[in-house]
Amino acid sequence: GEEVAQTPKHLVRGEGQKAKLYCAPIKGHSYVFWYQQVLKNEFKFLISFQNENVFDETGMPKERFSAKCLPNSPCSLEIQATKLEDSAVYFCASSQSVEGTDTQYFGPGTRLTVL
Amino acid sequence: GEDVEQSLFLSVREGDSSVINCTYTDSSSTYLYWYKQEPGAGLQLLTYIFSNMDMKQDQRLTVLLNKKDKHLSLRIADTQTGDSAIYFCSGRNAGNMLTFGGGTRLMVKP
Numbered sequence: 001g002e003e004v005a006q007t008p009k010h011l012v013r014g015e016g017q018k019a020k021l022y023c024a025p026i027k028g029h030s031y032v033f034w035y036q037q038v039l040k041n042e043f044k045f046l047i048s049f050q051n052e053n054v055f056d057e058t059g060m061p062k063e064r065f066s067a068k069c070l071p072n073s074p075c076s077l078e079i080q081a082t083k084l085e086d087s088a089v090y091f092c093a094s095s096q097s098v099e100g101t102d103t104q105y106f107g108p109g110t111r112l113t114v115l
Numbered sequence: 116g117e118d119v120e121q122s123l124f125l126s127v128r129e130g131d132s133s134v135i136n137c138t139y140t141d142s143s144s145t146y147l148y149w150y151k152q153e154p155g156a157g158l159q160l161l162t163y164i165f166s167n168m169d170m171k172q173d174q175r176l177t178v179l180l181n182k183k184d185k186h187l188s189l190r191i192a193d194t195q196t197g198d199s200a201i202y203f204c205s206g207r208n209a210g211n212m213l214t215f216g217g218g219t220r221l222m223v224k225p
Contacts, residue, residue, distance in 0.1 A: 004157075033212070041201060043215035056212055091157060093213075103148065104213060106158040 002026060004107035006092050007074075012113045013082045021110045022074040025094030031055065032075050033093040033104055034067060043091075049075065082114045121204055121216035128224050133191040135219045137204030140185065144206035147180065149189045152201045152218070161189070161202075191221075199223045 005024040013019045025032050034046040045059040049069040060067070064083075069075040079086055089111050093104035118140040127133045139147070145166050150158040164171045164178045164187070171178045177190040187204055201218040208214070 035213075041203075041218040043203070043213075045212045045214070048212065058212075093158075103146075103160055103163060105160065106150075108157040 004092055004094050004105055005074075006090075006107035006110050008110060009108070010111045010113070012115065014115055015084060016081050019079045019082050019086070019112055019114075021077045021090050021092075021112070023077070023092030023094075023107060024074045025092070026105055029094035029096050029105075031095045031098060031104075032069055033095075034075075034077050035091045035093065037089045037091060037109070039088075046077070046090075079112075082112075084114050087112060087114045119204055119206055119214055119216035121202075121219045123217065124220050124222070126222045126224065127194050129194060129196055131194055133189075133194045133198070133221055133223075135189045135191075135202050135204075135221065137187040137189075137216055138185055139187065139204070139206050139214075139216075141206060141208065141214075144208060146207045147178075147187050148205040148207070148213070149176075149178065150203040150205060150215075152203065154200075158203065194221075194223050196223045196225060 007022045030051055033048045036044045047057045047060045047067050048055040052069050064080045067077045089109040091109045092107045095104045096102045121137045146163050148163045149161045151161050152158050162173050162176050164180050175192045179188045201220050203218045204216040205213045
């Protein structure tokens, strides 16, 4: 598609439950990025993919968080055993490459609320 | 890693110019970006500047880069109420990871 699509728009989970978020990058874009925006508007980079391969996972919490980008499927970000501090808006972005002026285009985000 | 800092809030009157400032620490950033976020929405890319440029103009937007001082600014001419939003300064590292400032909330008064 022409836009980055993210589902669901809102997700509410009880503490300890699993949360799974999805992202469909713009068609033809090889790179996918996940960011977490917490209450004070701070963006934190989580992980990036080049096609189905992890490109950079330096921001990914070691525990409970995992992500995948499989061929012919939306990318996913999964949080096992959610905690209150996981409440945030999770943004996905995609780009054609990491060269030149290729910029990242952002999806509308998924708001995760952990109660 | 990159640290990016912005002032939290700016208020201007409709028709005035707005100047949003940003400082960053990583001199190896190749591209610097300005994104706009409206309430409940994702990030909209406004403009970018390559690190070897001093200035870039795009319609009502002017980006100034002082690489020596690591200072980036976004000037919006003839600010409109529709420009009210949060503006994020961002730098891109070699791995294409973006590091964002905390955002500047621009309020435009009629």
